Amino acid sequence: MSGFAILGATRGMGKQLARRMAERGDSLCLLGRDPARLEATRTDLSIRSPHAEENAGIFTASCDLLQPDTFEPALESAAKQLGRLDGLIVTAGLFADQAQLEASSELLEQLLTADFVNTVLLCELAKERLLKQGGGLLCVFSSVAGDRARTPVRLYGAAKAGLSHYLEGLDHAYRREGLVTLDVKPGFVRTEMTAHLAPPPFAGEPSAVAREVLAAIDRGSARIYTPRIWGLILWVIRLTPRTIMRRIRF
Amino acid sequence: MTFRNAPSSASLPSVGNDEPMEPRPSSPLPAPGRARGRPGRSPAQGERILSGWGRYPRVHGRETTGDSLLRLSDGAVLSGGLGRAYGDAGLPPPNAQRPLLRTTHADRLLRFDPTTAVLRAEAGVCLADLIHVFLPRGFFTPVSPGTAFVTLGGMVAADIHGKNHHVAGSFGEHVRSLRIRTGDGKIRDIGPDREPELFAATLGGMGLTGHILEVEFQLERVPSPWIVEERHMVSSVEELIPRLSEVGREWPMTVAWLDTAQRGAALGRGSLWIGRWASRDEAPARAFPGIRERIEVPFELPSGLLNPTTLGWANSVWYRAQYLKQGRSLASPQQFFYPLDAVRSWPRAYGRRGFTQYQCVLPSEPAVFRSFLELFQRMGGCSFVTVVKDCGPEGRGMLSFPKPGTSIALDIPIKPPSSTPSTQQLVDRLNAFTLDHGGRIYLAKDAFTRAEDFRAMYPRFDEWTRVRRKFDPEGKLGSAMSLRLMGDAR
Numbered sequence: 001m002s003g004f005a006i007l008g009a010t011r012g013m014g015k016q017l018a019r020r021m022a023e024r025g026d027s028l029c030l031l032g033r034d035p036a037r038l039e040a041t042r043t044d045l046s047i048r049s050p051h052a053e054e055n056a057g058i059f060t061a062s063c064d065l066l067q068p069d070t071f072e073p074a075l076e077s078a079a080k081q082l083g084r085l086d087g088l089i090v091t092a093g094l095f096a097d098q099a100q101l102e103a104s105s106e107l108l109e110q111l112l113t114a115d116f117v118n119t120v121l122l123c124e125l126a127k128e129r130l131l132k133q134g135g136g137l138l139c140v141f142s143s144v145a146g147d148r149a150r151t152p153v154r155l156y157g158a159a160k161a162g163l164s165h166y167l168e169g170l171d172h173a174y175r176r177e178g179l180v181t182l183d184v185k186p187g188f189v190r191t192e193m194t195a196h197l198a199p200p201p202f203a204g205e206p207s208a209v210a211r212e213v214l215a216a217i218d219r220g221s222a223r224i225y226t227p228r229i230w231g232l233i234l235w236v237i238r239l240t241p242r243t244i245m246r247r248i249r250f
Numbered sequence: 251m252t253f254r255n256a257p258s259s260a261s262l263p264s265v266g267n268d269e270p271m272e273p274r275p276s277s278p279l280p281a282p283g284r285a286r287g288r289p290g291r292s293p294a295q296g297e298r299i300l301s302g303w304g305r306y307p308r309v310h311g312r313e314t315t316g317d318s319l320l321r322l323s324d325g326a327v328l329s330g331g332l333g334r335a336y337g338d339a340g341l342p343p344p345n346a347q348r349p350l351l352r353t354t355h356a357d358r359l360l361r362f363d364p365t366t367a368v369l370r371a372e373a374g375v376c377l378a379d380l381i382h383v384f385l386p387r388g389f390f391t392p393v394s395p396g397t398a399f400v401t402l403g404g405m406v407a408a409d410i411h412g413k414n415h416h417v418a419g420s421f422g423e424h425v426r427s428l429r430i431r432t433g434d435g436k437i438r439d440i441g442p443d444r445e446p447e448l449f450a451a452t453l454g455g456m457g458l459t460g461h462i463l464e465v466e467f468q469l470e471r472v473p474s475p476w477i478v479e480e481r482h483m484v485s486s487v488e489e490l491i492p493r494l495s496e497v498g499r500e501w502p503m504t505v506a507w508l509d510t511a512q513r514g515a516a517l518g519r520g521s522l523w524i525g526r527w528a529s530r531d532e533a534p535a536r537a538f539p540g541i542r543e544r545i546e547v548p549f550e551l552p553s554g555l556l557n558p559t560t561l562g563w564a565n566s567v568w569y570r571a572q573y574l575k576q577g578r579s580l581a582s583p584q585q586f587f588y589p590l591d592a593v594r595s596w597p598r599a600y601g602r603r604g605f606t607q608y609q610c611v612l613p614s615e616p617a618v619f620r621s622f623l624e625l626f627q628r629m630g631g632c633s634f635v636t637v638v639k640d641c642g643p644e645g646r647g648m649l650s651f652p653k654p655g656t657s658i659a660l661d662i663p664i665k666p667p668s669s670t671p672s673t674q675q676l677v678d679r680l681n682a683f684t685l686d687h688g689g690r691i692y693l694a695k696d697a698f699t700r701a702e703d704f705r706a707m708y709p710r711f712d713e714w715t716r717v718r719r720k721f722d723p724e725g726k727l728g729s730a731m732s733l734r735l736m737g738d739a740r
């Protein structure tokens with residue numbers, strides 16, 4: 001049985017991933033900002049755990065991605081409650097439309113801070129902890145939007161591009177020391193985050209993403225496009241020359 | 251007791267027929283698919299085009315979603331789940347300003363007691379997810395529809411029935427309590443002994459008595475996650491109807507498929523499909539396979555591709571396939587309960603015009619069924635995989651569908667508006683027959699029935715309306731169906 005901390009398990013892909021992990025008996029510490037929602041998620045996961053009848057081993061600790069001073073106490077609390085912290089999973093992130101971001105520099109700063117600066121700060125703290133104990137898992141949700149700049153999501157994409165770059169660096173530097181970094185790049189997935197958008201072809205389900213991410217964790221992969229088909233789509237997009245991208249205002 | 255865990259999780263599908271809905275902001279990712287040939291005007295800002303499983307009718311409306319039904323239900327005109335109702339039951343009144351509340355993100359389990367097998371969960375929980383979690387532990391839903399991709403809220407609101415209706419009744423019989431926001435804005439806890447009138451009006455009430463927020467119900471204990479099934483061929487409707495009642499005396503789960511394309515002596519030939527849970531000794535040691543959609547109909551096929559000729563062929567192929575599967579075998583829950591779930595988005599095969607399902611319950615007499623099928627054929631009807639089931643006694647739901655008799659469900663492609671008889675005329679004619687025989691139609695499938703026919707079929711309608719008005723004096727809740735059938739003011 002392994003013990004993981006997860007930031008973002010209250011909704012979307014994080015919720016589905018936490019469910020699959022609880023269902024196979026993993027211990028989890030749910031990190032998040034809203035105590036009521038954390039508790040509701042804890043209850044749901046405890047019922048799903050095969051250890052339900054004893055102690056399901058699902059814990060919570062408070063952590064706000066917009067408040068870096070909550071990070072170290074959250075990791076400390078997770079390690080203590082779990083007994084041993086085998087890894088950190090981060091699915092939390094912000095999304096906003098390009099127009100909204102251009103209209104409000106405050107919102108823009110918040111998004112860039114949450115999706116890049118603070119996610120990196122959190123990962124740095126977790127990295128130190130995990131290296132000290134001989135390694136572990138760092139699984140972080142970036143986005144296909146970071147692979148190639150796309151006009152309607154170029155600011156969000158920039159933060160995710162930076163994040164993926166950082167994660168690749170961690171992988172290069174520390175894989176040998178036992179720190180496995182997994183950069184998850186979802187395509188379009190139907191969650192609350194995207195409920196207001198028209199789903200494109202190949203839109204995926206969070207439950208399918210969770211299954212694929214769990215398999216990637218088990219394999220020790222460094223990067224995964226999910227649902228799978230998005231790997232192929234992005235391969236084509238990466239190969240497309242800039243002149244064409246300009247013309248179609250990609 | 252614990253069975254080996256399922257190797258894979260249920261894959262939760264998207265809502266309804268899942269078409270791209272304009273004019274939402276375009277997706278941040280490559281080229282959103284655009285739907286063609288919209289009827290009527292284009293939707294106003296924030297509106298979408300909504301439709302049920304049959305893709306007919308389509309209405310303009312708004313949608314809201316999130317994980318707090320308590321908060322979001324305040325101000326919503328109706329709740330909807332996974333959109334598996336075929337017609338307009340799950341659609342808001344056309345052009346409603348208040349949104350439809352899509353419950354699927356509110357899908358947490360709230361409480362489970364393994365000693366009593368009572369589960370409490372949010373209304374947006376999907377049945378496939380429940381099966382994934384609880385079947386390996388020896389529990390199953392007491393009543394299951396023919397698809398696992400429905401929500402608990404939808405199962406209560408339609409008071410669904412399954413292959414075991416003759417022994418287990420409908421889903422509502424197993425519900426112990428509901429938390430609901432009624433049209434007057436109040437949150438109420440109701441059940442068989444608390445506000446029993448409102449409870450009875452809510453079972454089968456198609457969401458019109460309130461937003462169901464939480465559902466508490468009794469799971470069934472099963473000895474293994476496998477089914478022992480038998481399939482028997484029957485050569486005509488004269489053989490099918492009596493055999494169905496006969497096997498129902500011994501088997502807890504029974505259903506029949508019939509071929510609507512045959513005429514004369516072979517009219518209503520088909521196969522009986524019966525089952526029971528396998529005992530622990532009978533069950534294989536391998537883990538139970540999860541519920542999954544495997545194949546996808548990736549795009550809409552042309553309307554008219556499924557017509558009496560092609561459907562006639564399909565029926566014959568189906569009949570031969572059944573022939574090869576005769577006898578006893580061990581089936582997984584997906585094979586037994588949800589054969590159609592293997593193909594995702596199959597309504598796309600009916601094309602842009604969509605389809606409707608005509609499901610009615612009639613007296614269990616072969617002569618009645620022969621006349622009914624002959625009438626259907628005379629009207630130019632043809633249907634693929636036509637399901638016949640026996641119904642037991644009525645439950646407590648005032649608008650619940652099942653009543654003693656035998657139910658039949660026909661899938662009917664919507665005809666082009668110019669054709670005679672039109673789909674409306676076909677349904678009217680079938681309804682006249684159903685009424686003559688004291689039967690009724692199932693609201694979860696309906697899109698065409700007229701208000702006067704519906705009221706003649708449901709004797710408790712006035713009582714139901716009284717309860718509905720008592721808890722929603724200002725008429726805050728409504729649906730496209732309640733405009734059509736329940737006398738709502740436009």
Ligand SMILES: Cc1cc2nc3c(=O)[nH]c(=O)nc-3n(C[C@H](O)[C@H](O)[C@H](O)COP(=O)(O)OP(=O)(O)OC[C@H]3O[C@@H](n4cnc5c(N)ncnc54)[C@H](O)[C@@H]3O)c2cc1C
Pocket residue numbers: 303328329330331332333334335336339340341353373374394395396397399400401402403404405407408409410411412455456457458460461462463590694695729
């Ligand atoms: C392939 C297939 C097979 C089927 N087989 C059967 C069968 O064997 N037996 C049977 O009984 N039915 C059957 N059905 C019908 C299906 O079970 C019902 O239509 C069910 O209500 C669908 O649930 P849903 O979550 O998709 O709800 P929707 O289709 O979204 O909504 C259905 C109705 O429930 C209401 N509703 C949904 N959630 C709530 C809520 N939280 N609060 C209040 N009202 C709510 C809606 O307003 C609407 O009136 C089948 C459907 C399909 C597609």
Ligand SMILES: NC(=O)c1ccc[n+]([C@@H]2O[C@H](COP(=O)([O-])OP(=O)(O)OC[C@H]3O[C@@H](n4cnc5c(N)ncnc54)[C@H](OP(=O)(O)O)[C@@H]3O)[C@@H](O)[C@H]2O)c1
Pocket residue numbers: 007008009010011012013014031032033034037063064065066091092093094095114141142143144145185186187188189190191192193194
């Ligand atoms: N959905 C897509 O199509 C898509 C595509 C590519 C990449 N992604 C990325 O994948 C990740 C997961 O996306 P999703 O769609 O599953 O998102 P989601 O459904 O919106 O869930 C976001 C999760 O992050 C948490 N969160 C947000 N802000 C937080 C904060 N300040 N502090 C702590 N927790 C916070 C939320 O917690 P609360 O419950 O407290 O709100 C929630 O659990 C994100 O990083 C997203 O950018 C998504």
